[in-house]
Amino acid sequence: MTDSINKKILLQIQGLKTYFFTKRGVVKAVDGIDLSIRRGEIVGLVGESGSGKSITSLSIMRLVPRPAGEIVDGRILLHNENLLEKSEEEMRQIRGNRISMILQDPMVSLNQILRVEYQIGEVFRFHKKTNGSLREMCINVLRNVKVPSPELRIRDYPFQFSGGMCQRVVIGMAIANSPELLIADEPTTALDVTIQSQILQLMKRVQQETGAAILMITHDLSTVAQICSRVMVMYAGRIVEKAPVHTFYKTPAHPYSSGLIKSVPVLGKKTERLFSIEGQPPSLLDPPTGCRFASRCNLAEEICRREYPPEVTLDEKVNHRVSCWLHT
């Protein structure tokens, strides 16, 4: 694991804050997060619905839905270039080219009334990377993601593909320009379990072949265990723990992380009732001043409710960090 730390940092997010300005007030969807992704690693970003995972990814792409949403603070550095300072035109050069993304539901990710060929071609057309004919390149895209008989399927419409095949097409499009970073926003949530594992294997293989870093956004801990090398846990707009995958499963430091791990059913083990974390995450309209997990935490003390805990490093060697008063 030590050598992974020395790998060059690809993407670094510093103090990112993405707020939504609504009639009821300011929703702090992402409230000051720091993270870094090294070249060629697969990082998992886990957290429950509404914890700000997807907004983080959209912030990286600079596609936060406007006019309600806005990135109010922070820096997103891709090789020391701040993406937040780029013009819209420059961002378009980066999207689909250096940073790419896969969305959750493959069946609606493709335009149902345009041929697959046309949609794949779009990735090349704009970025003007043509070697050989466009059709040949499109066929190659499908071949890369193991769609059977790509020469014929290229003429088909998305509705003629199954969900898993659609997701393959989407992945193929995403990696067509060999991006440095691939953001996968719950890529397997809408698929059934066997297809899930195929898609995960595919992504792992793609990662090894292209050397792209993958930011895997998910709420499924088994996905993380299967392909990620590091995990970051997000709770109510903040990252509460960052750890290598093995450390995370063996010795989770944050009470929320251990709660998450405990609530995964174990095959073959009889339990009366599955563990669950009581309560609801706090409203992001008016988050508590202290630790955001305090109201649901069994180990919460007085200081937890009063002040937000600083990030502490538990293990410098494997880069295990946590924001919790228990460890300070």
Place this chain on the structure above:
Amino acid sequence: MFFKKNRKKPRKVKNRIPVVGITFVSGFLFLVVFGNWIAPYGYEHWDMTSMMTPPAWMDGGSMTHVMGTDILGRDVFSRLIHGSRFSLLIAVACIACYGTIGVIMGLLSGFIGGITDMVIMRLCDLWMSMPAIILAIILVSLMGPGALTVIIVVGVAGWPGYARIVRGECLSIKQNDFIRLARIAGCSNLRIMFSHVFPNIANTLIVLVTLNIGQMIILTATLSFLGLGTQPPSPDWGLMMNEGRQYISSAWWLVVFPGVAILMAVLGFNIVGDWLREILDPKQRLR
């Protein structure tokens, strides 16, 4: 299998009305294309020796003028056939004109949103609050009557309807993930608008245009009837009715036949429009 047997399959009621519409419309289109060869006379051909001849089956009528002649001895049947071309041409030109404006405005409004959306929509409200016919009369009196004026007038009057519908469709399509994915692939707004959103509203547009041709035929006929549209001697159906109006007591055929022609064309296009809406809507088709 068990369930299938028990479940009563709803008997499909065969809807025969579209056949009527399709017949009318295809007959109309046939006349538009082949009218020149079918019509026994040219639309300007006049013959003072046989003026005000009644239709063939009436006393004094003859097979040389099946639907009779008008005050200048022009053959009503021939003029109706030639008129079909005029009516359709003007209707299509109008729709092409305001359809284009409407679609572009609607796409801009729905896709870009914000202030653009607000300005365009308020403009639509303003436009729609004026009755089309009044607006048309004002514009014609400013520009002078004629076929081209009619096209421009109707075009100017009609775009908000299209803009609204296109905007609504656009708003719902915009929410789709494939739009987001197109953005992720690096597509520009313009490209997304025309290559992703537009094909998705094509269905709606086809229906809208078909339904609109009927309305356009009525509107242009109305303008002609009021003397604001095409000018004599063009065989416009509305104009023919207007010219025949003064002789209605002695020569009813001058008014009735153009009227029936308008009725059939409009009815035909409306039925076909409804029918297209049903077959082009995937949700309805599954029923």
